Amino acid sequence: MSSDVFSKGTRQRPRLLRAIENGPGRPPLAAPLDALGRLRVLDPAVGPLRAAVRKLPLSSRTRDVLHGRWLGHPLHPALVQLPMGAWMSAGLLDLLPGTRRAARVLVGVGVLTALPAAATGAADWARLHQPQLRTGLVHGLATSAALGLYTASLAARLRGRECKGRLLGFGGLTAAGTGAMIGGHLAYRQAAGANKAEPVPYLVGPGWHRVGKVDAFPVGQSASASLGEVELLVHREHSGAVRVLANRCSHESGPLSEGTVADGCVTCPWHGSTFRLSDGWNVGGPATAPQPGFETRVGDDGVLEVRLRQP
Ligand code: FES
The missing domain is CATH 1.20.120 (Four Helix Bundle (Hemerythrin (Met), subunit A))
Structure with missing residues (x-):
């Protein structure tokens, strides 16, 4: 915006704008x-x-x-x-x-x-x-x-x-x-009640991303992996399917990779929210938001690749 906009009238206006931009300091409460x-x-x-x-x-x-x-x-x-x-x-x-x-x-x-x-x-x-x-x-x-x-x-x-x-x-x-x-x-x-997994879609770019050799993930167990700034839960099933969700629980950021897996779902170790491994749906609270889930595939070189599942 041109400075001409502020050149007419009072000189106090820029000071007022500066005060609005900078704020009055630490809010009193x-x-x-x-x-x-x-x-x-x-x-x-x-x-x-x-x-x-x-x-x-x-x-x-x-x-x-x-x-x-x-x-x-x-x-x-x-x-x-x-x-x-x-x-x-x-x-x-x-x-x-x-x-x-x-x-x-x-x-x-x-x-x-x-x-x-x-x-x-x-x-x-x-x-x-x-x-x-x-x-x-x-x-x-x-x-x-x-x-x-x-x-x-x-x-x-x-x-x-x-x-x-x-x-x-x-x-x-x-x-x-x-x-x-x-x-x-x-x-x-303090973000009580907020969806802690909301930033995930903004942190993961579009398309497929390489995670690591699929053989590095134990069969029948959960493990964590990194995808840039996003932590992943990787669960390799006995059937050969590989399930991947964002690892930090949408409720209060509990580590799902340390949770228990049963009946195709993972239960958060902190407050017991339960998410379906196939798509991240929150089948049990207190989480009110589902967990971001990923499509998976294994390349010819044995590397696990993931792509954010669209809601
Ligand atoms: S942090 Fe997962 S249920 Fe609360």
Whole structure:
């Protein structure tokens, strides 16, 4: 862009643009939010809670529903829109005259819809790394406080104590907003719930790539290999077929080459996601995204070649 664009008018504009480009420095909330993941003081609570959630008598199908495997991404962020939307709307109505009944209904809707949202969040939380678990626990405490305050708010409103109900509601909205901010940090900064295999198609070029002599890979066992910046899981079957997937699990980057193989699938050693070796499909969660898979062939020189399988 020509500098003439900025030469007219005020001299402050380039400075403003520089400020936008460079940013104001470290975001003020980054340090405290980052610190949550380092709060070892939370570990005595994290361990038993995590174990309790993992021991809940739920079938693997129910757990997959909670994780959102059927949706292709975590269900929790979608469900939290319901209580947050209802509670924010109730907060606005509480500022207006003649809206008691509508605000009461919205607070009740928020309390009811917060329960499935909490269930999906707890299921996802119990399958995270330690720093994420710490941040997630604080997120859960904030949102639980919001649920408690809104439940009390609803009870007060139903008893006709409107002013108290509104005050409790504003307290709940503050707690819910704090929980949402921490949840955003957990999802975007700490990448909980993100598909860790998403970069693979951008790191592997098109066409066939040579991996190494096929005889170097033991029959009936899993091994790892490198394809540029991408780690591969290579599983050579007794039938002669060679199955190749991206090695780092789409859930939280667990090494699939160290997992167990049975019935044509590999199970991640970290949280138990199961992927079909033939095409990478995630037949069992908590992973909500499939694993990038590769077509394979063996050249005349005995070298294994792979090509990224198109979705
Ligand atoms: S890293 Fe969690 S299931 Fe693989």
